[in-house]
Amino acid sequence: MATGTHEASVKKGVNIEIVSIIWMVIEAAIAIGSGIIAHSLSLVAFGADSVIELVAGGVLLWRLIIEVQGASLARVKKAEKASSWVVGIALLALAVYIAVASIVKLVTHQGAETSLLGIGLAMASGIIMPYLSRAKKRIGSEIGSKALRSDGSCSIVCAYMAWIVLAGVVLTALLGWWWIDAIAALGLIYYVVKEGWEAVQGALGQEDACGCCHD
Template sequence: MSVQALQVKKGINIEIVSILWMIVEAVVAIRAGILAHSLALKAFGADSVIELVASAILLWRLYVESSGASLERVKQAEKKASWVVGVALLALAGYIVVSAGFDLWTRSSSEKSMLGLALAIASGMIMPYLSRVKKRIGTEIGSKALRADGSCSIVCAYMAWTLIAGLVLTALVGWWWLNALAGLALVYFVVKEGIEAIQEARGVEDACGCGH
């Protein structure tokens, strides 16, 4: 097996792991968010669904290459994957803005959620690892889409730690508006990564600015 084929195989394995974790994360976060009336938790769950879609499209893209498809076919799969990741991230940003605006307008507050806090802590440790592996493999096999998916994973980690801070401070000081602001604080990262993924799908060189 060639080095390229071996790295693609590793990419497939890490995407399968990512998909399994995203399923757990999405179900738990959305349920906990609904029970606690927490925008940050629901947005976290929505991000997990988007990450699940991104991982699924990347898994398909990697299977295309591992099946021995032509270079042109692999490039087409790569572009489609980047488009899906980018559009999904921008959709998430829109959801966060609308939901945060609604919560601020209605002065909605969240309740304590130990389940949500535990999930966020676990995700805050797991997602940076998945992000590093995806970006490393993406660089090794020349896949900007896989590197963008790695960026999705690190956005998920940012969301996890922002969520932890929001849940803890809301529980301690009772600031009703902190939940919405915690969600809005993530919009910059989400939009930035979404635009970069779309630029990569359009063929803009080094859209991520990472120098690869």
């Protein structure tokens, strides 16, 4: 790829990452806020995952900006590795929290209330994140960035999580199933653990690791 074309693609990567970070901020705020109000564990967990992805996205944005500026990436790789550990451990801890909280809610028969805001957020995220995923993977391939391609994989996982949350809040709203929120939250554990383990693998330098942490 010609230098000029490569630089243009890196700038596109910066722009798409900025859009992604803005959406993560909105997603986290609405999911956590509406989840607390509605006592919805699945929404709060979804928002917590968005906060963690926001941290990883911020590190990746820094990495792209430095490449745009033509600086060495050696120091950024160290920061990405440290971020991998933080993100990976945080995600695995989140999975443990979801499991324990879900079991407690099932045992005590605690159900979530209807959250129209949560339904709207999950629908929007389920539409937006696949678009961001495709854009990140395409640009990552253009500039040879495994980190950006991995971030695209994380974005599609976020979409899967949104669809699970949507199913939970819709069934709660329509059928009043008190237990479905805890079950939906348990359904998120697979994706949270998968992201967390891939981030840890990235910190350990595994070649095929996801987690948006190495290039």
